[in-house]
Amino acid sequence: MPNFYIKKLIVSGNGNEPSVLEFDEGLNIICGPSNTGKSYILECIDYLFGSDNIRFDRKTGYNNIKIIVDTDNGSITFDREIDSNKIKVHSNDHRIESGDYRTSGKKNISDVWLRLIGIDEEHFIIKNSRYDKQRLTWRTFSHMFLIKESVVFQEPSILLPKQNTAHTAALSALFFLITGQDFADSDPKEEKKIKEARKKAVVDYINKRLSDFAERKNELNKLPVGDEEYLQEKVENVLAEIAETEAKITDFVNRSKQLLKEIYVVSEQLAECNTLYNRYQALKSQYASDIKRLTFIVEGELHKRNMHPNSKCPFCDSSIPSLQKEATYAEASHAELHRIQLQLDDLVEAEQDLIKERSVLESKLATLNSEKSDVELLIKDELKPKIAALKATLYDYRRAIEIRNESVVISKYETTMKSELFEAMIEEESEVEFKIKNYFSRDIIATLDSYLNRVLESCKFDAYSSAYLDPSSFDIIINGTPKNTYGKGYRAFLNTVLAISLMEYLSDKGKYAPELLIIDSPILSLKEKGDGVASDTMKAALFQYLLDNQAHGQVIIVENDIPDLDYSNANVIQFTKDESYGRYGFLNGVRQ
Structure with a gap:
């Protein structure tokens, strides 16, 4: 079971009938036509994660958002009025204190969410190249597992926030989730020594490789080789x-x-x-x-x-009569x-x-x-x-x-x-800059690569051969081609695959893991011109993968149309946008 999962979302206010959605621990799919309020679901959850803004039509009359979270130790209710920075928490989980929390300052709602995944103490992470620090919060990395429709097809990595100035903090937070190391005690002077040692190691390594190459060339030159x-x-x-x-x-x-x-x-x-x-x-x-x-x-x-014939019998001596000839x-x-x-x-x-x-x-x-x-x-x-x-x-x-x-x-x-040796030897000593990307070891990247390739292969990505995570952009390179060169439908698909891979990696290998993934419209725009058949295959394979792999945490997918599969082991909530049957949309009584 994950650390926690969202059990129920309730939106109410001004005498309106409360709109309620109930979720399961594993895969949850909300599907239906456009303008049925599906995207409000992510907005509401993000608002209770501590977002300062919510894209929500106040004219609907709904003004209160509540979610109920289940943990191993009990349940917790988060309650927030729209346009308020106060979140009421009612908990019967002994780890979480009931009371009023804020989106900033002391008694921050972020502390509650961090504690739910095992981060009990305050941690500081590096936020820029100058070694400046900031407090680790839930929102530092929540964009990696709550992916809205407006960003699901973005060209930059889904692991990085929109603000370039926040990239170092986001990757520092990710590194902390993976290793538990926050760099709170980092010293630039020590980093300079490390840099000098690294430079020497690079020079020694290159010289060793050049020596090995020379030895191998001598061996090859002894062999008879013609034109x-x-x-x-x-x-x-x-x-x-x-x-x-x-x-x-x-x-x-x-x-x-x-x-x-x-x-x-x-x-x-x-x-x-x-x-x-x-x-x-x-x-x-x-x-x-x-x-x-x-x-x-x-x-x-x-x-x-x-x-001569006998005339008498030799026995009785009587005459023998003459016979015919x-x-x-x-x-x-x-x-x-x-x-x-x-x-x-x-x-x-x-x-x-x-x-x-x-x-x-x-x-x-x-x-x-x-x-x-x-x-x-x-x-x-x-x-x-x-x-x-x-x-x-x-x-x-x-x-x-x-x-x-x-x-x-x-x-x-x-x-x-x-050439590399020459550049390394003439490199000028400069002020030490903090570069969080250098701390992601080859083992971390290689393991993430293995998760990426397994998910991509299972999801039958078109013409898939190989993929890896580029440690400079922290984004997918597939078949040697960067993700940002693909159309937005394929970008949304690849961003979803990266988010799934990271969720599974943290669950299996990380020090801390949210074990939660919420994505709006991962395949909505995948059907691009000329690629209809292949894209349908990819859609079905992606959803089949989610159906078959539910052990890493709760997944909530919002999508217009879903492939024709057996969803008996998933929680499917369907909006019809039709008064005559089913549930019209998310918000009761709201028609668009």
């Missing part, structure tokens, strides 16, 4: 040769695949030949058996003619034998043809396998090693170019650093 045009020509030639060799590899790989297909076909044909040859052998064996059988029959018939099989067997012999002759002839065909196929298969082996050997032993050698040569040439470029860059750095 830049020569090296570039060599790189192009090697790339062309690599491309040519890779094309050959592709051709040979395709040829190898084709040979494999042909080998498969010939192998199938050879397998068929072998199968047919085996069948021929079985058939020859069958024919040989048939010829042997028939020959046996024919020879038997021939021997039978030479035998038995039929002979010799002629039929001889005819069958002749037919089979002819078939065998045909089979032998077919077998010879098959053997010749098989020999041709075996020869073709051997040729194909040999060619395939030669192709694979060429790819493996010649082309691929050639590619590897060419790539190694290409790396050497590119490395040579890098060495040459590094040497050129080092020379440029040497020239720049020599």
